[in-house]
Amino acid sequence: MMRLYVAEGGALRKVDKAEMRDVLWIDLVAPSPEEVERLHKEFEIDLQDIADCLDPNERSRLEVEEKYDMLVLRSLLTDERSPERIQTMPIGIMATPRQVITVRIGAAFEAEDLCSDLKRKPRLETKEDLFLAIVRRVHRDIERTLRPMERKIGAIQETILHAKSAEVAHSAFALSNGLILLNTGLLSNLNAISLLARARQLQMTKDQLDLAEDIENDVAQLYEMTTIYREITSNILNAYETAVSNNLSFIMKTLTTISLILILPTLIASLYGMNVALPYQHDPDAFWFVIGISAVCVAGLWVTFRLKKIL
Numbered sequence: 071m072m073r074l075y076v077a078e079g080g081a082l083r084k085v086d087k088a089e090m091r092d093v094l095w096i097d098l099v100a101p102s103p104e105e106v107e108r109l110h111k112e113f114e115i116d117l118q119d120i121a122d123c124l125d126p127n128e129r130s131r132l133e134v135e136e137k138y139d140m141l142v143l144r145s146l147l148t149d150e151r152s153p154e155r156i157q158t159m160p161i162g163i164m165a166t167p168r169q170v171i172t173v174r175i176g177a178a179f180e181a182e183d184l185c186s187d188l189k190r191k192p193r194l195e196t197k198e199d200l201f202l203a204i205v206r207r208v209h210r211d212i213e214r215t216l217r218p219m220e221r222k223i224g225a226i227q228e229t230i231l232h233a234k235s236a237e238v239a240h241s242a243f244a245l246s247n248g249l250i251l252l253n254t255g256l257l258s259n260l261n262a263i264s265l266l267a268r269a270r271q272l273q274m275t276k277d278q279l280d281l282a283e284d285i286e287n288d289v290a291q292l293y294e295m296t297t298i299y300r301e302i303t304s305n306i307l308n309a310y311e312t313a314v315s316n317n318l319s320f321i322m323k324t325l326t327t328i329s330l331i332l333i334l335p336t337l338i339a340s341l342y343g344m345n346v347a348l349p350y351q352h353d354p355d356a357f358w359f360v361i362g363i364s365a366v367c368v369a370g371l372w373v374t375f376r377l378k379k380i381l
Contacts, residue, residue, distance in 0.1 A: 072105045073097040075181050080193030082181045082200075095181070095200055096171045100124075113138065113166050123162030123173035130160075130258035132265040139165045139269040141201075141262055144255030146211040147176055156215065156248030158255045163204055165271040170200045179207055198274045202281050205263065209289050212252060216292060219245065219299055226306055242310060246303045253296040260289045327380055331371045335364035 075082040075095040082095060090096060090112050098105060101120075109115050114137045122128050123142060133140040140162055147159040159178075164171040184194070184203045194200050226242050263286050266272065274282065342360050353359065 071099045072101060073099070073181075077195055077200075080195055082184070082194055084181060091168065094169060094194070094197060096169055097181070098171070098173045099177045100175055101173065109171065113164075113169075113171065115164065115171070119162065119164075120173055123160055124175055126159055126175065128160040130255070130262040132262050132268060134268055134270055137166065138171075139271045141165075141205070141266070141269075143205065143208050143259045143262060145174070145178055145208045146215060146252075147178055155244070156251055158251050161204075161208060163201060165197055165201055165269065167271060168197065170197045170204070172204060178211060183207065198272055198278050201272060202274075202278060202285065206281075206285050206288075209256075209259070209285065209292060212256065213288075213292055215248075216252065216295055216299070219249070223299060223302055223306065242303060242307050246300070246307060249296055249300040249303055253293065253300050256289060256293040256296055260286065260293055263289060323380070327375055331368055331375070334367040334371065338364050338367070 073096075074085050074088050074090070074093045075097070076085055076088065076092070077083075077094045085093065090108075096109070098109065101109070101124075106117065106120050109120065110117055116135070119133065119135075119140055123140075128142060130143050131141075133142075141164075142160050142162050144158045145161045147157040159175045161178075162171075162173040164173070184200075184207050194203060222241075222245060226245070263282075266282055338360055342356070
């Protein structure tokens with residue numbers, strides 16, 4: 071799907087039909103082969119670069135070509151069927167002499183979302199303004215996902231301390247996997263953004279350069295946050311595994327102790343069940359004699375284990 075936007079009064083307005091060279095933003099979401107071919111003919115975009123932007127495993131990087139500059143970032147992809155699952159996808163942001171072209175697998179944000187979460191709504195008049203707004207929006211989505219994770223980590227820690235549930239492991243592993251994806255994506259994004267000074271098609275003013283530096287600092291901060299959360303989550307999983315091992319050891323120790331307590335009555339009953347002559351074998355009270363000896367042995371072992379704090 072191809073969407074075209076023009077700049078009007080510092081904002082973006084979607085147009086249905088327009089010449090591609092007259093618009094400010096060309097947004098391709100899961101483009102068809104015809105749309106890819108049209109983009110290739112109009113702007114001489116390398117088909118391999120477009121294919122890279124649609125590769126789910128593509129890494130972040132900056133490519134400086136003769137006709138355009140291409141910045142590939144890892145962006146957040148939300149799944150409506152499982153919103154708690156964290157996924158990332160590549161988004162290619164290409165700057166030509168007059169336009170910004172984005173190529174992505176799924177639409178994580180729309181044109182009206184570019185400025186919706188900013189206190190001071192920037193004016194999108196040039197391709198440099200739009201380019202930086204898209205880069206900032208990609209990382210604002212990641213930041214919104216990271217902020218609630220501190221509460222989730224705290225809740226998981228409390229559950230591990232007071233409960234023995236398999237759901238804890240499921241939540242912790244899901245959170246750990248999401249943090250690994252975000253941490254890896256942010257590191258590659260940070261490396262790619264740090265190379266923006268090499269871009270040929272972006273003629274940024276001093277204010278825009280300051281904004282680009284702020285974005286780089288924000289991405290570095292997000293990377294540090296994910297690194298810290300990742301280590302905390304790893305510690306939580308280690309603590310959970312230790313707790314499970316301790317519980318298993320306690321259960322095995324209890325079962326072993328109970329087996330030792332029961333082995334003496336079993337031994338005595340087995341001896342008196344043998345078909346050989348035994349003391350008190352023909353005594354009418356032999357049954358109670360065996361029961362008494364067994365009870366004394368059980369009580370003695372029980373008291374011994376309790377005194378040694380084994381039970």
